[in-house]
Amino acid sequence: MTVSLSPIQIRSNAKGIVSLIWERNKTGDGSVKSWKLYWSPRLAGPYTAVQTAPIANAVGYGSRYVQHDIIREDLGILSNANFYVRLTSVSAAGVETPQDVTKTRVVYEDGMDLTTRFMYYETDYQAAATDLDFISPDVFDGAIDKIIITRSNASAMKVQVSLVPIGSIANATVGNAGYIDPKTEILIDVESGITLETYYLRLDQTVPDMGLRQVRIKTTGVAGGSMHMLLGRRRLYSYTSADI
Numbered sequence: 001m002t003v004s005l006s007p008i009q010i011r012s013n014a015k016g017i018v019s020l021i022w023e024r025n026k027t028g029d030g031s032v033k034s035w036k037l038y039w040s041p042r043l044a045g046p047y048t049a050v051q052t053a054p055i056a057n058a059v060g061y062g063s064r065y066v067q068h069d070i071i072r073e074d075l076g077i078l079s080n081a082n083f084y085v086r087l088t089s090v091s092a093a094g095v096e097t098p099q100d101v102t103k104t105r106v107v108y109e110d111g112m113d114l115t116t117r118f119m120y121y122e123t124d125y126q127a128a129a130t131d132l133d134f135i136s137p138d139v140f141d142g143a144i145d146k147i148i149i150t151r152s153n154a155s156a157m158k159v160q161v162s163l164v165p166i167g168s169i170a171n172a173t174v175g176n177a178g179y180i181d182p183k184t185e186i187l188i189d190v191e192s193g194i195t196l197e198t199y200y201l202r203l204d205q206t207v208p209d210m211g212l213r214q215v216r217i218k219t220t221g222v223a224g225g226s227m228h229m230l231l232g233r234r235r236l237y238s239y240t241s242a243d244i
Contacts, residue, residue, distance in 0.1 A: 003139045041083050047099060156193050162186055186213070
């Protein structure tokens with residue numbers, strides 16, 4: 001079963017429509033009057049509001065959940081593309097909570113279902129590249145399959161691949177040194193002085209995260225040009241869950 005720190009669950013993701021659900025606020029104290037949903041093609045952002053109008057704090061699915069449907073075509077999201085979503089709440093006084101980077105949810109390509117697929121890909125593309133600190137937001141009983149970084153600028157680059165305990169991220173911002181306790185970070189690969197246009201990590205031995213760790217890919221020394229990162233993971237066990 002997928003584990004996510006985000007309050008957002010994915011009820012369905014098919015035929016170009018993504019149905020998102022999250023628990024509505026039942027306190028009635030005015031702390032949450034409505035919600036705002038943001039999306040981005042990159043985990044690092046920037047994030048754009050899905051719609052201008054607020055999403056009411058009202059039952060939309062069952063008796064517990066707010067539901068909001070995203071139509072990929074309306075936002076220009078291709079069917080074979082992943083994207084990321086974040087949720088904020090707005091009080092009766094009009095005060096909006098800040099976006100929480102640690103509670104970002106990934107929406108996989110159209111039709112993705114944990115019961116029918118075992119290979120998962122996350123990508124990050126930058127037309128004007130800067131250093132990357134990518135931490136997979138979802139965790140499941142799986143293993144790293146491969147990591148590929150391609151770029152147009154061959155300046156010397158360092159790549160670090162590791163596993164970090166789920167929920168250990170305090171602030172996933174490049175340059176914020178020490179936000180993960182190095183004693184709990186398991187290094188998988190570190191390569192310095194890479195001047196090739198392609199970095200390719202294919203592991204001879206299975207490196208599982210077993211539902212307890214997130215994959216972290218960090219670069220230093222990236223200096224302009226375009227860059228594309230691909231993280232491939234494969235599921236080790238099959239689960240039936242709407243929470244994908």
